[in-house]
Amino acid sequence: MASDGRKQPPWVPPRAQPNAQIPQLKIYNSLTRTKDDFVPVDPTGKVVTWYACGPTVYEDAHLGHAKNYVSTDIIRRIMKDYFGFSVKFVMNTTDIDDKIILKGRQQYLLARFKQQHAAEDNSVSDSVLAETKAAFQHYIGKNLPSLPSDTSPENFSEEADKAYEENVKPRPLADATTAQQGQALTVADLLLRAHIGTAKSAAEALQAPGTLPEFFAKATDVLLPYLDVLHGAEMDSNNYEIYLELTQKFERRFFEDMDALNVLAPDKLTRVTEHLPQIVHFVEKIVTNGFGYATPDGSVYFDIDSFEKAGHSYSRLEPWNKNDRSLQADGEGSLSKGKSMKRSESHFALWKASKPGEPAWPSPWGHGRPGWHIECSAMASEVIGKSIDIHSGGVDLRFPHHDNELAQSEAYWSTPGCQVQWTNYFIHMGQLRIRGLKMSKSLKNYTTIRSVLSQSEWTARSLRICFLLMPRQDGIEVTDELMKAVVGWEGKLNNFFLKSLDIWKHSSHPMTTRQEPSAADQQLLNALEKAKVDVDAALRDSSNTSAVMRILSDLVTESNSAEALSDQTIILLARWVTRITTIFGLDPEGDLNNPDRIGWSGLDIPAPAKPYVYPASHLRDKVRTLACAGSVDHAAIAKLAVEISTAAPTPVIESSKEPYHQVLHRFCSDITALTAQQAPAKDLLALCDQLRDVHLWNLGIYLEDRNSPQPALVRPLDKLLVEARAEQESAGAAKAKAKLEQEAREAEAEKEMCERARVDPLLMFKASAEYSEWDEDGIPTVDAAGNVVSKNRRKKLVKEWEKQKKRHEEWLAMQQAA
Incomplete structure (x- = not known):
């Protein structure tokens, strides 16, 4: 109930002003767990x-x-x-919290330890070994309690295998069956494996120290917590640089990663350490409004009981987790463990009294630091105000972080009889999971963005395609099937854009010239109009990008299957598809102000390659045409090869180190040599295939042959081409293997047949213990039991005998001929 006795609705839909022009769209709102009409606060x-x-x-x-x-x-x-909204996008970076304090302090203490024990020869001293052994014992005592107390670096592996055999053995992927049976890999299993790995690495370092850099590379993770236990409380609470040096470095690297992923920068970036006065003021007002209280130790807590008595709702995003103590404890932070002075276990910290060794800032309650949740409430309210249209984050932030933000902010902005709805729409993004588990630094089951982008398996575009293919609120399990879908979608669009660009470059009818569409054109134009309507509906339906991706794919498929399309139709289609993919951020060079743009970046070969690859492709086209013309005109081919080789620019760098120049020069030379020998067409065509399949392929370039008179399409390699070739080679290898196996079977059968042919038909049945009497030709008449062979049985034996007689006579003839 509200303070005036009225029941407070869980969510109040914003109302549009009469003259406001708002697109009709819905957003899946975590507050209501339904799709709600989107109406901005802006009048x-x-x-x-x-x-x-x-x-x-x-x-x-x-x-x-x-x-x-x-x-x-x-x-x-x-x-x-x-939709044309002017989006004011504000984001924070948390540059002080429990994790940062612990990490910054530990890194500082480790650096000091290294400096104190530095050696000119990089040798590991006895004092370093002693400290590290103590750190090792401390680590296993805390994290691996099932190990015997006398476990040493020397016997660690053996003892760990015995104590944790059941936990570290391979487990199946998590699914309904394995979860029910308790067989699935759990968070506890991963944490345990991480602890065992850390201790094992330190044990190896203690047994074989090597140089100081090698030693610390293996032992750092056990030294960090140990040094913090010994010296963490000694840190100066006013020395903020220890933490800012860490956070500034990783904030910079975070935005480098975001730029590499083509993520737009925020319009406004807020940092906790730059808003301490505002945060203190925010907490003060919550206390003044009766929803917070200070404790004698200098901390301030949010009073959920008073908040609910005043008519507010708490835990609106995940009410089912309201009393989950583990989530509440996680929300309070790792440094907040231990007995507190708060009135209820469910109450959460607004301001934390700093302990010895923790950074502290002045406040009316004494020196301390902000609670985790208060930072976003205070900074968002400072920059945006008391009403926010959209608040977003990962799905794991719904409770307690976002639920606590909501409570704090409503406690701050609301007045008796007038309650404020601080955020109208909450949007949460599903997690990326590995083997059914959330990706986490503590579990050591994560891969950094920069390490992924440095490899060839994923690119910024393919990652974005992966996320576009799935509903944003759903979690994603990266599987082979999903990766295949990503490669297929990107490859299909690559091919479509490449061919559309080629048509645009060579189009004989400019777009300003109107042509009457053919029946095929009209059918595709109708499909385009339907796609536009369907895409619009999907985007209005809570940004349903997975539906849009299917629509684009189907439209391109229809375009590929259509025959005799006009250049204008294909170009029109390509420009619209380009616009949608650009809106999705799939092209870092995309320009929505250029309606004539087709495709995305990466469709062209490298600029240094062009002066050499295009002439090589042109020569190859001519050679293939002339070689397939019946009688080969060797003189014409040789003349063209010389002209192209002579016209090629001289490389800026040494020609022997310029791969594209080398390929062109080699191809021209080989062609000239073959024409001088009056080589047959098949040799010239083999050389053309070698240029395409070996020399240019190895440089990341592919020549896609097309029907005459179209020239080969010069394009960069993509995953679809690489995988198609790999499948082709795999199929070829399998076919070759099957052929060899068949030949071996046939040879074995031939050998067996030859051995059988050696046997004289007079003797073939006498070697068998099945019979006791035979006629003059060696055909059985009585079996081993003394029974006369039946007529039917004798007929079969005679047929076998006749076949063997024929085989044997043929074998004798071959022997005589030999």
């Missing part, structure tokens, strides 16, 4: 305020972060570039 309906929970910057971002922030970026782009 004109044009401006959308958006606050996104940013990263805690103490380590490099991983693929789980990519899922969150790329998915957020996609929706932001749709709101901005498709």
Whole structure:
């Protein structure tokens, strides 16, 4: 009930002003767990305020972060570039919290330890070994309690295998059956494996120290917590640089990762350490409003009981987790463990009294630091105000973080008889999961964004396609099937854009010239209009990108299967598809202000390759045409090869180190040599295939042959081409293997037949113990039991005898001939 006795509705739909022009769209709202009509607070309906929970910057971002922030970026782009909203996008970086304090302090203490024990020869001293052995014992005592107390580095592996055999053995993937049977891999299993791995690495270092850098590379993870236990409380609470040095480094690297993923930068970035006065003021007002209280130790807690008595609802996003003590404890932070002075276990910290060794800032309650949840409430309220249109973050933030944010902010902004709905729409992004488990730094089951992008398996575009193919609120399990779908979708669009660009470059009818569409054109144009309507409906339906991706794929498929389309139709289609993919952020060079753009970046070969690859492809086209013309005109081919070789530019760098120049020069030389020998057409064509399948392929370039008179399409390799070739080679290898196996079977059968042919038919049945009497030709008449062989049986024996007689006579003839 509200303070005036009225029942408070769980969510109040915003009302549009009469003159506001607002697109009719729905957003899946975590507050209501339904799709709600989207109405901005802005009276004109044009401006959308958006606050996104940013990263805690103490380590490099991983693929789980990519899922969150790329998915957020996609929706932001749709709101901005498709629906035309002016989006005011605010994001924070958490640059002080328990994890940062612990990480920064530990890194500082480790650096000091290394400095104190540095050696000119990089040798590991006895004192370093002694400290590390103590750290090792401390680590296993805390994290591996089932190990015997006398476990040493020397017997660690043996003892760990015995104590944790059941936990570390291979487990199946999590599914309904394995989960019910308790067989699935769990978070506890992963944590245990991580602890065993850390201790094992330290044990190896203690047994074979090597140099100091090698030693610390293996022993650091046991030294960090140990040094913190010994010296953490000694840290100066006013020395903020220890933590800022860490957070500034990883904030910079985070935004480098986001830029690499083509994620738009926030319009406004807020940092906790730059808003301490505002946070203190925010807490003060909550206390003044009667929803917070200070404790004698200098901490301040949110009073959920008073908040609910005043008519407010708590835990609106995940009411089923309201009394989950483990989630509540996790929300309070790792450094908040132990007995507190709060009135109820469910109450959460607004302001924490700093313990010895923790950074502290002044406040009316004494020196301390903000609670985790208060930062977003205070900063979002400071920058945006008391009403926010959209608040977003990962699905794991719903409770307690976002539920606590909601409570704090409503406690701050509401007055008796007037309750404020601080956020109208909550959007949450599903997690990226590995083997059914959330990707987490503590579980060591994550891969950083920069390490993924440095490999060839994933690109920024393919990652974004992966997230576009799945509903943003759903979790993603990266499987072979999903990767195959990503490669297939991207490859299909690559092919479509390449061919559309080629048509556009060589089109004989400019788009300004109107042509009457053919029946095939009209059918595809009708499909395009339907696709536009369907895409619009999908994007209005809570940004249903997975539906849009299917629509685009189906439209391209229909275009590929159509025959005799005009250039204008294909170009029109390609430009619209380009616009949608650009809105989705699939092209870092995309320009929505250029309606004539077709495709996305990466469709062209490298600029240094062009002066050499295009002439090589042109020569190859001519050679193939002339070689297939019946009688080969060797003179014409040789003349063209010389002309192209002579016209090629001289490389800026040494020609022997310029691969594209080498390929062209070699091809021209080989062609010239073959024409001088009056080589047959098949040799010239083999050389053309070698250029395509070996020399240019190895440089990441492919020549896609097309029906004459079209020239080969010069294009960069993509995953679809590489996988198609790999499948072809695999099928070829399997076919060759099957052929060899068949030949071996046939040879064995031939050998067996030859051995059988050696046997004289007079003797063939006498070697068998099945019979006791035979006629003059060696055909059985009586069996071993003394029974006369029946007529039917004798007929079969005679047939076998006649076949053997024929085989044997043929074998004798071959022997005589030999």
